[in-house]
Amino acid sequence: MSKAKVNQGINLDEYKDVWIIAEQRDGKVLNIALELLGEGRKLADKLNVNLTAVLLGHNMDEAAEELIKYGADNVLKVDHELLKVYTTDGYTKVIVDLVKERKPEIVLIGATTIGRDLGPRMASRIGTGLTADCTRLEIDETDGKLLQTRPAFGGNLMATIVCPKNRPQMSTVRPGVMKKAKYNPDRNGNIENIVPNIKDEDIVAKVLEVIKSEKKEAGLIDASIVVSGGRGLGDAEGFKLIEEFAKKLGGVVGSSRAAVDNGWIDSSHQVGQTGTTVRPKLYIACGISGAIQHQAGMSESDCIIAINKNPDAPIFNIAHYSIVGDLYEIIPAIMDAIDDADSILEEI
The missing domain is CATH 3.40.50.1220 (TPP-binding domain)
Incomplete structure (x- = not known):
């Protein structure tokens, strides 16, 4: 029996590869991106597909190289002045356009403030599901689907969720849950420069000024x-x-x-x-x-x-x-x- 399944015009066999959305601040890759690379690498190897990091921002050459060294096979580097600072409208449009064009099978996003804003909007526009705040991800041995585990009912049990009929399979992953990918200075990969189709009028809510918080962070995530x-x-x-x-x-x-x-x-x-x-x-x-x-x-x-x-x-x-x-x-x-x-x- 053919593996291909069609649902509402979607051919699941057209979707391939594992993507992670790599967050950065001022051109520096955040730890959550390295954690997603570590988990994404395991999933990609299990499925025998490529791992791609999607990097949005401005002046990010070093960040793109770093993602390769931490395990990405490919980096889609979308460099544009309008993407220098995160905006819901700008990032959603650019990534959704890429997903619809390239058709990844799995997309992982950090369950950060940005990720929790971006993920649901992406899923809604693409027409797929999103499992939020995942603490465990696995590939089903029988059919290759992504098993997405997260706390449910106030944390009193763990629920495993699958997305059988739509693609990509999307998850947000809690920071600090997954192990970071290991750095390999000798690793090589492909960095593709993407020219986004984005204009100033595409961004309705604009960031006028970034004010750094004076509140001291606890530093829990990186603490030994x-x-x-x-x-x-x-x-x-x-x-x-x-x-x-x-x-x-x-x-x-x-x-x-x-x-x-x-x-x-x-x-x-x-x-x-x-x-x-x-x-x-x-x-x-x-x-x-x-x-x-x-x-x-x-x-x-x-x-x-x-x-x-x-x-x-x-x-x-x-x-x-x-x-x-x-x-x-x-x-x-x-x-x-x-x-x-x-x-x-x-x-x-």
Whole structure:
């Protein structure tokens, strides 16, 4: 039986290759693009097709080369003054035109502020589905379809979604969930310069000025060590201990949603389904029970240490090392041990 299926005039066999939409700021490729390249590479190899990065902006020669070194077979570089700063109208039009012309089978977009704005508009104009905030992507062994997994029902279960009749299959992927592609300085690929069909009047909402936020970012996504505090801290004062502990380890401060909801710490520190997804080398959960929504944002950490009074706390089910007890006794003891070890090393 032929693999080809036709739905509303769509021949699925015409669609081929995996695309990722590569976000950049001021010509610098963002980490989410490298994460998409890592995941896209696996999907493309499974399907035995090419991986293409779509790069929009202005003066991006270095960024295009970087995408090749990180695993892209092809880069579609769309360089235009009107695309220097992201606009919904401009980016949607240009990428949709490319998708309709080139017919990729899979398109991956970062679930960033831009991606969450761009993805639904693209899907609507193309006439296909979009699975948002995916945490896992796989290729079905039987029919080659994309299996798109994401949290559902408030994070209480994981749903796997397929798009059987329309193309491309589109997903937005949460930052910090997928592993970054590895850099290979010797890798070669094809960079194609695309001349977009875009005019000033195509952009209805224009960016007049970009104002940099003075708010300090928590730095969770790129951190190797994250020390998070939760409801078990008791109050906002408890985060002084968490900050001291994180500084001692050379890490950054995270938190549970409960701590944010209580006003103990800014939401930029929140880890979890409705916060930031992290995968550091070391994650220390202090006074965090470990609701499934929190686990969804940190369970892929290389090493998880949990400190909690409750021996039945769900966080212990995924922790590599569990410490049952009062965090206000345990954390100072750990910091003292670190100081003692440093003193011994200095003497040696």
